[in-house]
Amino acid sequence: MSNNPSDLKYVASHEWIRVEGDGTVTVGVTDHAQELLGDVVFVELPEVGTELANGDDAGVVESVKAASDIYAPLSGEVVAVNEELEDAPETVNSDPYGDGWFFKLKLTDESELDSLLDADAYSEHCESES
Amino acid sequence: MGNKTALYQAHVDMGAKVVDFGGWDMPLHYGSQMEEHNTVRNAAGMFDVSHMTVVDVTGADAKEYLRYLLANDVAKLQEKGKALYSGMLNEDGGVKDDLIVYLMTDPGVTSEWFRVVVNCATRKKDLDWMAEQKAKFDDVALTEQPELAMVAVQGPKALELAKVAVNESRAKLIDSLSVFQGVESEGWFIARTGYTGEDGLEVMVPEDEVAAFWQALADAGVEPCGLGARDTLRLEAGMNLYGNEMDESINPLQANMAWTIAWEPETRDFIGRSALEAAKQAGIEQKLVGLVLEGRGVLRAHQKVIIDGVGEGEITSGSFSPTLGHSVAMARVPAATGDSADVEMRGKRVPVKVGRPVFVRNGKKVFS
Numbered sequence: 001m002s003n004n005p006s007d008l009k010y011v012a013s014h015e016w017i018r019v020e021g022d023g024t025v026t027v028g029v030t031d032h033a034q035e036l037l038g039d040v041v042f043v044e045l046p047e048v049g050t051e052l053a054n055g056d057d058a059g060v061v062e063s064v065k066a067a068s069d070i071y072a073p074l075s076g077e078v079v080a081v082n083e084e085l086e087d088a089p090e091t092v093n094s095d096p097y098g099d100g101w102f103f104k105l106k107l108t109d110e111s112e113l114d115s116l117l118d119a120d121a122y123s124e125h126c127e128s129e130s
Numbered sequence: 131m132g133n134k135t136a137l138y139q140a141h142v143d144m145g146a147k148v149v150d151f152g153g154w155d156m157p158l159h160y161g162s163q164m165e166e167h168n169t170v171r172n173a174a175g176m177f178d179v180s181h182m183t184v185v186d187v188t189g190a191d192a193k194e195y196l197r198y199l200l201a202n203d204v205a206k207l208q209e210k211g212k213a214l215y216s217g218m219l220n221e222d223g224g225v226k227d228d229l230i231v232y233l234m235t236d237p238g239v240t241s242e243w244f245r246v247v248v249n250c251a252t253r254k255k256d257l258d259w260m261a262e263q264k265a266k267f268d269d270v271a272l273t274e275q276p277e278l279a280m281v282a283v284q285g286p287k288a289l290e291l292a293k294v295a296v297n298e299s300r301a302k303l304i305d306s307l308s309v310f311q312g313v314e315s316e317g318w319f320i321a322r323t324g325y326t327g328e329d330g331l332e333v334m335v336p337e338d339e340v341a342a343f344w345q346a347l348a349d350a351g352v353e354p355c356g357l358g359a360r361d362t363l364r365l366e367a368g369m370n371l372y373g374n375e376m377d378e379s380i381n382p383l384q385a386n387m388a389w390t391i392a393w394e395p396e397t398r399d400f401i402g403r404s405a406l407e408a409a410k411q412a413g414i415e416q417k418l419v420g421l422v423l424e425g426r427g428v429l430r431a432h433q434k435v436i437i438d439g440v441g442e443g444e445i446t447s448g449s450f451s452p453t454l455g456h457s458v459a460m461a462r463v464p465a466a467t468g469d470s471a472d473v474e475m476r477g478k479r480v481p482v483k484v485g486r487p488v489f490v491r492n493g494k495k496v497f498s
């Protein structure tokens with residue numbers, strides 16, 4: 001089973017969230033998600049400055065196998081995107097919780113954080129899907 | 131739980147991600163489909179294709195039966211072991227399946243017989259159809275060979291490494307093979323054929339010997355590859371996949387398979403011939419082409435192709451091409467389509483180049 005870091009939060013659509021403590025969060029896709037996707041070949045990210053509402057389409061991951069939407073797991077403004085993924089999309093496979101991050105959001109409503117899953121709850125969710 | 135090939139445990143032991151494929155539990159990949167793809171283009175990979183169906187065709191009328199059953203003409207096989215690719219058509223000219231047929235004896239001998247390899251997903255309907263058609267002949271026997279496993283060894287180093295994995299007499303036989311030719315060897319059948327656009331072998335081996343052969347190949351440095359890489363390799367090579375590029379509603383002229391129809395001699399009647407002649411006479415309105423997207427994004431099966439002023443078509447197979455670093459696809463489009471089109475991808479129209487449906491052969495890009 002995937003080994004999900006306990007210091008991260010998760011949503012059921014397989015994004016992870018790292019709360020940075022300064023009103024921003026970093027978002028990526030989980031190890032489980034990259035495994036389902038297979039080899040990632042393109043990543044389309046939102047533009048810096050975009051205002052995203054919780055659940056909005058935030059980008060696309062294309063693997064050899066399929067295209068998959070990335071959703072904003074929280075509401076906020078995109079303040080940074082991982083431009084390295086343009087040239088090295090395979091980083092999503094090799095380091096999903098590190099260099100394979102997607103974008104950073106400045107949150108509009110920090111109370112939304114309460115609805116996120118912790119690592120155990122997310123693991124259970126993955127098992128229920130398989 | 132699906133059917134399992136004799137190599138199932140070997141796949142699990144090698145870390146395969148196993149998926150259902152036509153009722154069989156088959157390896158999709160052993161970690162990375164892309165790496166496996168590149169291994170076949172640059173060195174050598176091996177695929178378990180034991181799920182494919184092998185049928186031996188024997189009897190005094192075997193040849194005339196196959197000349198009636200298939201759109202290509204087995205009379206072209208003039209050397210022992212030679213292989214022929216053909217469609218097996220219905221009366222309307224639609225493709226029931228595509229297959230490879232080998233001449234297993236010297237041509238024209240009284241004991242002349244053939245070996246046919248058909249797809250696993252179409253096994254039942256193929257066998258039923260073949261049995262039905264043989265009623266018109268006095269002496270034809272069809273014998274399925276389910277106890278034969280099959281391993282495809284593919285890539286520029288395939289022959290060299292396969293020779294290390296077999297005994298000396300088989301290594302000599304491998305050296306003797308020309309392209310598209312096979313040879314029997316003590317229950318094995320070793321053929322220089324494949325589905326990747328690279329040189330290589332497809333080896334039929336009795337089930338109880340195949341695990342040892344697979345391990346010997348691995349020890350020789352051949353990497354295991356799954357069905358994922360098999361699909362991207364055949365797509366780059368421009369090889370049709372039954373169910374994607376053609377089916378019973380599509381005739382060979384609409385599927386870039388005109389070269390597999392043997393019109394001569396005119397006296398040869400084969401199933402679907404009159405329908406194909408009528409279709410040709412009426413004019414073929416669709417063709418199978420290759421699409422190239424050099425920008426970002428991945429073309430996928432069933433996306434709509436729009437040709438301004440001409441009409442619309444549909445992608446039959448599409449993927450990222452690991453060898454080329456961008457996406458390629460095969461698509462069925464109106465015959466009047468020129469060298470460009472748009473594909474509707476996720477609500478946006480994206481321009482693509484249109485050309486022949488072949489992208490990579492022997493490791494090299496083959497379109498401009």
